[in-house]
Amino acid sequence: MQDLKIVVKEIRGFCDIMEVGDYCVARGSRLSIPEGRHFCYYALSSVIPLLPAKQRKVDEPGDWMPTTWEVECPDPKGRVILQMVPIEPE
Numbered sequence: 101m102q103d104l105k106i107v108v109k110e111i112r113g114f115c116d117i118m119e120v121g122d123y124c125v126a127r128g129s130r131l132s133i134p135e136g137r138h139f140c141y142y143a144l145s146s147v148i149p150l151l152p153a154k155q156r157k158v159d160e161p162g163d164w165m166p167t168t169w170e171v172e173c174p175d176p177k178g179r180v181i182l183q184m185v186p187i188e189p190e
Contacts, residue, residue, distance in 0.1 A: 101155040103127045103187040106139075106147055109170065113179035118143065125187070126151050140180075143173040147182050154184050 107123040117140040124133045124144070133139045150171065158165045173180035 101128055102157075103189075104151065104154060105185045105187055106144075107183045107185055108143075108180060109183040110181040111178065112181065113175075113177050115140070115173075115175070115178040115180050118180065126155065128155075140173070140175075140178075142175050143178070143180050143182060146171045146174050147184065150184070 104126045105123050106126065108118045108120050111118070111120055117138055122137060122139060124131055124139045131144075150168075153165050154169075169185070170181055170183050173182065
């Protein structure tokens with residue numbers, strides 16, 4: 101499984117929980133947030149359903165999963181753009 105870093109890429113509205121550059125990390129089925137930082141669970145709700153699929157290799161021709169790396173938080177006032185970034189194995 102591919103580890104992923106979920107990063108706040110852009111805030112197009114108003115968000116008082118997170119800032120651009122905030123992130124959390126998905127390693128397998130574990131989610132971690134850096135100590136002393138915050139990550140909004142409403143924003144997480146938009147990305148969590150995609151994580152299992154993004155962590156696996158998809159080889160189906162025409163599948164949208166390998167080309168989609170950004171999602172938007174469901175809060176219409178926040179318009180927070182999250183980006184899933186693969187973490188290269190060490």
